[in-house]
Amino acid sequence: MHMEAQKYLWEGAIPLQIHLHESEVTTLPPPPPALILAPRMGYLPLLSALVKPYFSSALPPGVDTVWFEYKGLPLKWYIPTGVLFDLLCAEPERPWTLTVHFRGYPGNVLIPCEGEDSVKWSFINSLKEAAYIINGNSKNVMNMSQSDQLELWNSVMSGNLEAYLRVSSKLKLGTVEDEYTIKMNLSTKSGQGTGETDMAGQVKTGRIPVRLYVWIVNEDFHDLEDAPKIDSWDKISFINRPVEIHTEEGKCFTLHDALKGLLPEFFSDLPLIGEESPKLEDEDKTKIPSEDASSNRSAEEGVENLCEHMESSCTTTIAEIKLVRIQGIEPKLEIPFSWVVNNLMNPEHFLHICICIKVPAGNTI
Amino acid sequence: MDILSWDGALSSSEFSIAAHDFIEKWKKFNPTYPPWSWVTCKKQSCVASHEVEKYLSLENISFLSLPEEDHGDESQIGEEEISCSKEEEPIDSATLVESFDREVHYYDFHIVYSASYRVPVLYFRAFFSDGQPLVLDEIEKDLPACSAKVLLESKWTFITQEVILSYLCISDWNGYACLLCI
Numbered sequence: 001m002h003m004e005a006q007k008y009l010w011e012g013a014i015p016l017q018i019h020l021h022e023s024e025v026t027t028l029p030p031p032p033p034a035l036i037l038a039p040r041m042g043y044l045p046l047l048s049a050l051v052k053p054y055f056s057s058a059l060p061p062g063v064d065t066v067w068f069e070y071k072g073l074p075l076k077w078y079i080p081t082g083v084l085f086d087l088l089c090a091e092p093e094r095p096w097t098l099t100v101h102f103r104g105y106p107g108n109v110l111i112p113c114e115g116e117d118s119v120k121w122s123f124i125n126s127l128k129e130a131a132y133i134i135n136g137n138s139k140n141v142m143n144m145s146q147s148d149q150l151e152l153w154n155s156v157m158s159g160n161l162e163a164y165l166r167v168s169s170k171l172k173l174g175t176v177e178d179e180y181t182i183k184m185n186l187s188t189k190s191g192q193g194t195g196e197t198d199m200a201g202q203v204k205t206g207r208i209p210v211r212l213y214v215w216i217v218n219e220d221f222h223d224l225e226d227a228p229k230i231d232s233w234d235k236i237s238f239i240n241r242p243v244e245i246h247t248e249e250g251k252c253f254t255l256h257d258a259l260k261g262l263l264p265e266f267f268s269d270l271p272l273i274g275e276e277s278p279k280l281e282d283e284d285k286t287k288i289p290s291e292d293a294s295s296n297r298s299a300e301e302g303v304e305n306l307c308e309h310m311e312s313s314c315t316t317t318i319a320e321i322k323l324v325r326i327q328g329i330e331p332k333l334e335i336p337f338s339w340v341v342n343n344l345m346n347p348e349h350f351l352h353i354c355i356c357i358k359v360p361a362g363n364t365i
Numbered sequence: 366m367d368i369l370s371w372d373g374a375l376s377s378s379e380f381s382i383a384a385h386d387f388i389e390k391w392k393k394f395n396p397t398y399p400p401w402s403w404v405t406c407k408k409q410s411c412v413a414s415h416e417v418e419k420y421l422s423l424e425n426i427s428f429l430s431l432p433e434e435d436h437g438d439e440s441q442i443g444e445e446e447i448s449c450s451k452e453e454e455p456i457d458s459a460t461l462v463e464s465f466d467r468e469v470h471y472y473d474f475h476i477v478y479s480a481s482y483r484v485p486v487l488y489f490r491a492f493f494s495d496g497q498p499l500v501l502d503e504i505e506k507d508l509p510a511c512s513a514k515v516l517l518e519s520k521w522t523f524i525t526q527e528v529i530l531s532y533l534c535i536s537d538w539n540g541y542a543c544l545l546c547i
Contacts, residue, residue: 111539129481209481241480 005343009327010161012040014085015095016047020055021069024102027058035095039159040082040327041346043119044068044075046157051100064102067110073231074109078122080346086325087213087236087354090227109233120153123348130209130349131173133242140171156347164347173349176208176245176338208341209350212239212262217322217358224323227356239263245337255340256333259324259355266319266357323356374483384421384476384485399423401476421476428470428491430507469494470507473540482544490540501541 018034025031034054038047048066068075070088075098079087085096105112113119128138144152148167155163214237221227230236243258260267324330327344345351375383388401406418475488491499491507 107539133481 007161009344010039010041010159010164012082012328013037014040014081017095017097018047018051018068018100019097020058021099021101023104024060025058026060031055031058033097034100038081040080040085041156041159042081043077043079043123044081044084045077045113045115045119048115052102055100055102059102062103065105065113066115067101067105067113069099069101070096071229071231073233074106076110076233077113077119078111080352082327083211083213083352083354086328087215088230090323090356091224092328116157123153123156124149126348126350127171131171133207133209134173134349140173144171168347175342206245207242208245208258208337209345210239210241210243210258210262211350211352212241213237213352213354214239214263215354215356217356218360220320220358221322227322243337252336253338254334255324255331255337258337258340259333259353263355263357266321320358321355322358323354325354326351375478375485376483377478377480380478380485381419387421399426420478422474424473426472426474428472428507430468430470470499470503475538476545479544485545487543487545488538488540489543490538498539504541 014037016034016036016038018036020031020033022030031054034051036047036050038044045066052064052066067077070084073088075084085092089096124141128141131138131141148170151163152167155161155167215230215235216237217228219228239262241262243261245253246257247253256267324333326340329344331340341351384403388403391398392400401421401423404420404422471492471494473488473490476485477488478484479486489504491504493499
């Protein structure tokens with residue numbers, strides 16, 4: 001079960017339409033945009049190898065430093081491409097139109113990037129952090145041989161899941177164990193189960209690496225395309241805090257429980273979906289297209305938008321969850337968190353969650 | 366807390382308490398130095414209810430760097446100078462002759478709690494007067510002699526490289542970070 005979902009994720013890509021910024025175009029007519037499929041789990045600077053030669057003839061003379069921008073917002077290069085897309089495109093755009101720059105690096109908004117090396121370094125650092133969170137130490141990552149480290153990084157860059165699994169399994173970062181996964185393995189008669197229960201035997205600190213991207217809006221919106229635009233990184237809060245799994249007898253630790261732990265001030269009053277009867281709108285919000293939604297089908301009945309449910313039940317709360325997006329999917333909050341982690345995490349073992357919360361203007365948090 | 370079995374980890378509320386204590390102790394033992402402040406994340410959307418979004422800050426500390434030949438006396442003079450603000454120029458007749466060789470370096474220090482590592486992290490960065498950042502080698506030269514020795518011995522194992530992070534509530538930090546492990 002893990003394998004299928006992981007395979008879909010690794011094959012997941014965002015179609016990009018990349019324009020060269022007009023101030024850097026020196027040819028007439030200007031070059032047409034580059035059409036590139038960017039791996040979800042990859043990083044934008046890694047596309048430089050494709051983008052630079054494409055536009056090189058149009059560029060003015062000088063030193064090139066690549067950076068990307070979406071509707072005026074310089075894109076942070078250490079955030080995986082898929083996460084940037086999920087966060088900044090409330091209504092998914094296909095293709096996603098970006099602008100590439102080779103000059104005028106905005107040092108006041110973006111930290112410097114020296115190409116592939118910077119991205120690799122950032123990736124390994126994140127992996128170390130994840131290892132520390134899961135195992136209580138980063139020894140396994142620090143002790144990786146040079147060739148293993150290189151192979152791991154190359155597998156991420158090329159999207160080679162087999163090679164990645166070969167090296168990452170040595171790190172023994174394991175999968176998250178819980179009753180749900182074990183029950184699923186028992187009910188499926190295939191041999192897949194054995195591998196997972198072996199891994200599941202490793203119970204570590206019980207802490208899960210999570211990066212939460214919180215986008216707070218003050219105005220309400222019903223359609224995603226009416227959502228206010230993110231024109232500054234000041235509008236996004238990064239919560240880099242591990243989730244601690246607390247299992248209660250007979251109860252499953254859900255995605256909702258995990259989010260509640262990370263943002264207690266927003267989740268304490270909100271009832272779970274299912275406690276109120278759903279109120280569907282005219283548009284069929286259940287079919288939000290996603291290039292890799294199929295990986296989720298085995299464990300959930302369907303993709304749902306939270307808005308309708310939340311609106312009907314929020315009377316006294318100050319905040320409303322508008323959107324929760326992971327790997328392009330909007331999961332139901334009752335899904336077991338362990339499933340979400342095991343199937344939707346990124347190669348550096350972090351789970352990236354985008355969440356949009358509406359807070360009435362004038363409210364102090 | 367049983368010291369012997371303590372693994373060195375702090376909770377974010379323990380960090381908060383320790384930080385306030387640190388601020389008071391700093392004022393008491395280093396009255397000539399600018400004080401540390403306890404800062405709340407200023408971003409408009411900041412989810413600031415958790416202690417992790419609050420941190421210690423000491424910014425724009427000027428440091429008069431010395432020419433290389435005077436390294437032996439560095440620890441003495443360095444500490445005196447650190448209390449100067451940008452506006453004041455220290456008048457030290459003994460070194461006036463060499464003042465043209467000195468540069469002013471400005472340091473920013475943030476001590477932020479890391480929920481991942483469960484320890485405070487010291488973020489530091491330095492600039493020349495023109496705003497150009499200093500690299501680690503140049504920062505090393507500013508350190509008091511004894512500290513430099515200790516750090517060389519431990520081979521800076523816990524100082525992560527340039528161009529760091531990212532994923533801070535405050536903002537990206539273009540500088541260095543060092544886990545404060547006990």
